[in-house]
Amino acid sequence: DLFTAIADLQHMLGAEKDVTTVIDKYIAAERERLDDLRRYAHEYVHRNAHAEAVGPEFVTNPINAYLLIKRLTSEWKKVENIMLNNKANTFLKNITDNRERSEVKFPGEEDLSGAAIALLRLQDTYKLDTLDLSNGVIRGEKVSNKLSGHDTFEVGRAAYNQKDYYHCLMWMQVALNKIENESPPTVEESEILEYLAYSLYQQGNVRRALSLTKRLAKIAPNHPRAKGNVKWYEDMLQGKDMVGDLPPIVNKRVEFDGIVERDAYEALCRGEIPPVEEKWRNKLRCYLKRDKPFLKIAPIKVEILRFDPLAVLFKNVISDSEIEVIKELASPKLERATVKGPDGTLITVDYRIAKRLVNWNTLHIVSPKGGFPKSKKMKNKCLVGFSAWLKGDLDPVIDRVNRRIEDFTGLNQATSEELQVANYGLGGHYDPHFDFARIANYGLGGHYEPHYDMSLRGVPEPYGKNGNRIATVLFYKEEKNAFKTLNTGNRIATVLFYMSQPELGGATVFNHLGTAVFPSKNDALFWYNLRRDGEGDLRTRHAACPVLLGVKWVSNKWIHEKGQEFTRPCGLEEGVQENFVGDLSPYANDP
Numbered sequence: 037d038l039f040t041a042i043a044d045l046q047h048m049l050g051a052e053k054d055v056t057t058v059i060d061k062y063i064a065a066e067r068e069r070l071d072d073l074r075r076y077a078h079e080y081v082h083r084n085a086h087a088e089a090v091g092p093e094f095v096t097n098p099i100n101a102y103l104l105i106k107r108l109t110s111e112w113k114k115v116e117n118i119m120l121n122n123k124a125n126t127f128l129k130n131i132t133d134n135r136e137r138s139e140v141k142f143p144g145e146e147d148l149s150g151a152a153i154a155l156l157r158l159q160d161t162y163k164l165d166t167l168d169l170s171n172g173v174i175r176g177e178k179v180s181n182k183l184s185g186h187d188t189f190e191v192g193r194a195a196y197n198q199k200d201y202y203h204c205l206m207w208m209q210v211a212l213n214k215i216e217n218e219s220p221p222t223v224e225e226s227e228i229l230e231y232l233a234y235s236l237y238q239q240g241n242v243r244r245a246l247s248l249t250k251r252l253a254k255i256a257p258n259h260p261r262a263k264g265n266v267k268w269y270e271d272m273l274q275g276k277d278m279v280g281d282l283p284p285i286v287n288k289r290v291e292f293d294g295i296v297e298r299d300a301y302e303a304l305c306r307g308e309i310p311p312v313e314e315k316w317r318n319k320l321r322c323y324l325k326r327d328k329p330f331l332k333i334a335p336i337k338v339e340i341l342r343f344d345p346l347a348v349l350f351k352n353v354i355s356d357s358e359i360e361v362i363k364e365l366a367s368p369k370l371e372r373a374t375v376k377g378p379d380g381t382l383i384t385v386d387y388r389i390a391k392r393l394v395n396w397n398t399l400h401i402v403s404p405k406g407g408f409p410k411s412k413k414m415k416n417k418c419l420v421g422f423s424a425w426l427k428g429d430l431d432p433v434i435d436r437v438n439r440r441i442e443d444f445t446g447l448n449q450a451t452s453e454e455l456q457v458a459n460y461g462l463g464g465h466y467d468p469h470f471d472f473a474r475i476a477n478y479g480l481g482g483h484y485e486p487h488y489d490m491s492l493r494g495v496p497e498p499y500g501k502n503g504n505r506i507a508t509v510l511f512y513k514e515e516k517n518a519f520k521t522l523n524t525g526n527r528i529a530t531v532l533f534y535m536s537q538p539e540l541g542g543a544t545v546f547n548h549l550g551t552a553v554f555p556s557k558n559d560a561l562f563w564y565n566l567r568r569d570g571e572g573d574l575r576t577r578h579a580a581c582p583v584l585l586g587v588k589w590v591s592n593k594w595i596h597e598k599g600q601e602f603t604r605p606c607g608l609e610e611g612v613q614e615n616f617v618g619d620l621s622p623y624a625n626d627p
């Protein structure tokens with residue numbers, strides 16, 4: 037299972053506190069036992085001294101003889117028992133039983149490597165320096181304790197286990213620096229050297245790998261692999277390039293790790309791309325939405341974030357107390373997030389961060405009867421977070437929020453999906469995807485390689501000088517099957533309530549549009565997923581950036597096509613776009 041829902045981490049903190057109490061109790065019990073033992077030892081010394089003082093005739097006294105023998109037999113048994121009666125097992129069992137009773141999920145090796153991989157993801161996305169990060173410094177601010185040499189080494193090892201030599205190299209170098217200032221070192225230098233050498237070799241620097249392995253063989257002459265590795269690297273070099281300075285370390289990040297949009301996506305997450313395109317800058321604005329009788333009294337503030345396709349932020353549409361209720365209702369239900377499969381059933385995405393390769397389109401793959409295809413690609417996760425679905429009748433607050441959505445979007449809620457609540461913890465994110473249903477009937481193992489549908493603002497143009505692609509038609513014919521059994525049509529629009537404001541990171545980004553929205557609590561982001569002619573708007577591909585610091589809570593509502601025939605009438609022309617939410621005429625004036 038995935039490491040760390042934030043809620044689990046909080047339980048773990050509680051459990052860690054319990055552990056200290058148990059350890060204290062154990063120490064007290066042990067102290068008592070050892071005191072007992074010491075008492076016996078003193079008695080022995082005392083009696084022995086007395087016997088020695090009496091001299092050799094001591095044992096000629098039958099009573100003394102009897103007592104001596106007794107001390108070395110039945111009394112010795114007692115000593116033996118005290119020595120063997122270490123209470124560790126009882127205490128350990130106690131801890132295990134408590135854990136089981138409290139149902140606190142305890143992390144295992146996999147959780148540790150998962151947490152380490154989350155650090156690496158954050159490091160990449162937010163361009164964090166390894167030494168800074170390992171010293172608990174994020175963007176120049178000290179946010180946590182330092183990692184020790186061993187802590188740092190373990191992060192490198194997690195990378196190594198994923199064949200991620202780029203990160204392994206970076207973290208092992210820092211681990212090596214760290215242990216220089218540790219006495220005693222928290223991890224052996226020889227352990228680090230072996231990983232470091234191998235990563236250097238993988239990153240194309242055989243000579244440095246050899247040099248480090250020679251150092252390893254020198255400081256650990258009995259190392260089981262050092263000598264063999266020296267020979268291995270030497271054979272590889274065949275005596276070539278053996279003179280002169282060692283080549284510099286060039287540690288290049290893997291060019292293609294399954295994420296074509298990576299650079300643009302990450303730049304957006306970092307907020308490096310201006311939030312508004314030049315051409316819209318003067319046209320964007322806020323307005324008060326008053327297009328229903330009661331909205332005349334309490335209008336809703338709308339901030340237009342971009343046009344064509346339109347994205348807006350409805351301000352202050354969910355209150356703090358409603359947020360608290362929703363979080364509370366969702367918390368016990370939060371589990372590995374599910375995604376809606378094309379037939380409307382829920383599919384659990386496999387979260388295991390076993391690979392850094394991510395199949396960006398996992399969401400859109402048809403799961404044949406009998407479950408999700410087991411090809412490697414499909415096993416990669418695309419959503420790291422926890423989610424729960426809340427029915428409208430669960431609580432008056434849910435019902436109220438659902439009705440409010442109808443008020444501010446103007447869209448019929450009869451065919452909407454239930455409110456979904458998501459909680460993103462450490463490094464939690466949602467890789468680029470479309471909310472509308474897309475690809476149908478790829479069959480077993482069918483997949484859709486990551487690709488650009490179009491190029492992005494602010495990143496190199498992948499299609500040269502022939503202009504951008506206007507649309508992708510391929511893969512597009514049978515997609516309407518996707519929510520077929522629901523009989524409500526495709527997901528016409530998305531409402532995303534921001535229920536918290538992570539301290540850093542966690543933006544919602546539209547990768548193809550170059551639009552990034554940083555969560556603002558109490559507001560709701562809204563966009564149409566479908567064009568007015570009913571086709572999926574490929575420009576709406578979006579993602580949730582990893583949370584760098586803090587927790588991100590959102591809840592989203594997917595609104596369907598059926599029932600919107602009058603609330604969002606279709607436009608026959610492909611390019612028809614509204615200027616504001618609820619713009620009924622394709623050529624309407626301002627609200």
Ligand SMILES: O=C(O)CCC(=O)C(=O)O
Pocket residue numbers: 466471532542543544545578579580581590592
């Ligand atoms: O959490 C976010 O910012 C985006 C979530 C999202 O895209 C989704 O739930 O479909």
Ligand SMILES: [Fe+2]
Pocket residue numbers: 469470471578
């Ligand atoms: Fe989405």
